[in-house]
Amino acid sequence: MTAPHVDTAGLMPETPVTVEKTVLRSWKSPIALGIFAVLFGLLVFFAPHAGTTNFRLSTQADAIQLGDLAVPVFLTTLICFLLLALLAAASAYFVYNAGRTPLWIVIAHVIVAVVGFLTWAAAGATIPVAGLLAGSLGLAVPLIYGALCGVIGERAGVVNIAIEGQLLAGAFTAAVVSSITRQPFLGLLAAMVAGMLVAAVLASFAIKYLVDQVIVGVVLNVLVIGLTGFLFSQVLQPNAALLNTPARFDRLPIPILSDIPIIGPVFFRQTIIVYIMYFAVALVYVGMFHTRWGLRLRAVGEHPQAADTVGIKVNPTRFWNVLLAGAIAGLGGTVFTIGAGIAFNKEMTAGAGFIALAAVIFGQWDPIKATLAALLFGFASNLQNTLSVIGSPVPSEFMLMVPYLVTIFVVAGVVGKSRAPAADGKPYIKG
Incomplete structure (x- = not known):
């Protein structure tokens, strides 16, 4: 960019002065991706596997049967x-040239790394691709609901550490209500209410009473874990037949789409909870970036003072959006019980809320990116199950660590430069 410079007499322009644009660069992504490449290279050259790996691309129910792919x-x-x-x-x-790494490079890097690792780890065996991906999606669904909860709350300016408690409350309530009524839809609605109640406590203390939001979230997690654990031991276990035999949602295959190889079994032979998740992701994304609701939501999270001056009620907007986020997280908790027909157990969410929170950060507070991050974590969690079934020599203890190693590594490195909403975690005091 150039601009003419006029001398003090204002008569003749002198030589144009060049104004250089400063590019802020974050080298986290290239370094992290380079480390991934080096670690994978160590596997290839210092622990090589011979033979072939077979990828089974079709299931017996597919209308079109594809042959196995041997590599x-x-x-x-x-x-x-x-x-x-x-x-x-x-x-x-x-x-170096633009200051940031495009998202497609990160996605491509992850896909190539996954294909390479699967080929190495399953040497001489057959990997059921559809089963691996379907299991990964099943484990990712509660993470996606939790990530949507976190994105909405933090975009509104409220840090939601209590996602774990909201998921657990939803799982507990869904199990009890569906066990009593034998109606899984009533269990789903009750789970949403339970998530909203936990969120209401968070919003009340954080927004009205200005208590530190992180502390409130941690306390709520401990409270819900303790309360559901106590009720499980004292109420559910002695009356398991009545209170802890949840009805489950049946799978609803979508005609034609469910017969497509690979894609069909993974995405279109699912329960209503998964189909709702598809719509939830789309609605949150469109609503957040293309509606008045989303504009106000982002305004109170970025610059609440400016939002207040144009007539937006900052604290009520934050309060109701935290409740909405809690309902979404509560719905995600149903995956653990009525989504799979499994009885409630103590701490059965097993840290899913914290991984969902990591997906929010990895996804840079964007619903689509956070969903992709949750899918990655779900895949990492399911990988150990698949490799154990096919008899891979990779130690099971290492595979148990994979989801958490991936979580730490991507949040610390691959995410690169990211910025939370400017007013995230900061209470707003009018005036």
């Missing part, structure tokens, strides 16, 4: 290593 292990892993190195270099190139 040579060493050649495939070597190609994947080279692609990972190239993608890491491309990330460095984009950061």
Whole structure:
């Protein structure tokens, strides 16, 4: 960008002065992707596997049957290593020139790494691709609901550490109500109410009484874990036949779509909870960025003073959106009980709320990106199950650590430069 410079007499313009635009660069993504490539290279060259790996692409119920895909292990892993190195270099190139790594590079890097690792770990065995992906989606569904809850709350300016408690409250309430009524839809509605009640406590203390939001969230998690654990031991266990035998949602295959190989079994042979999740992600994204509701939501989270001056009631807007987020998280809790027909048990959410919170950060407070992050964490969680079934030599203890290692690594590195909403966690005092 150039601008003419006029001398003190104001007569003749002198040589144009060049104004350089400062590019803020974050090298976290290239470094993290480079480390992934190096670690994968160590597998390829220092722990090579021979033979072939078979990928089973179809199930018996598919209308179109695809043959198994057999790939040579060493050649495939070597190609994947080279692609990972190239993608890491491309990330460095984009950061140097544009200041950030495009999302498609991160997605491509993850896909290549997953394909390479599966090929290496399952050498000589057969991987059921549809089963692996369907199981991953099943584990990711509560994470996606929790991530949507976190995105809405933090976009409104309220840090929601209590996602774990809201998921657990939803799971408990859904199990009890559906056990008594034998109506899973009533259990679903009750779970949403339970999530809203936990969110109402968070909103009241954080917004009205200005208590530190992180502390309130932690206390709520401990409270819900303790309360549901006590009720489980004292009430549910002695009356399990009446109170803890939840009715479950049946799978509803969508005609034609459910017969498509790979995609059909994964996305279109699911329960109503999963189909609701598809709509929830789309509605939150469209609503947040293309409606008046979303504009006001983001306004009170970014600059509440400016929102107040144009007539937006900041604290009521925050309060009702935290309640909405709680209802979504409560709905996600139903996956653990009526979604699978499993009886409630103590702490059965097993930290899903905290992984969902990590997905919010990894997804940069965007509903679509947070959903993709939750899917990645769901895949990492299901990977150990699949490799155990096919008899992979990878130690099970290592596979149990994978979801949490991925969570820490991507939040610390791959996410690159990200910024939370400016007023996130800051109470608003009018005047």
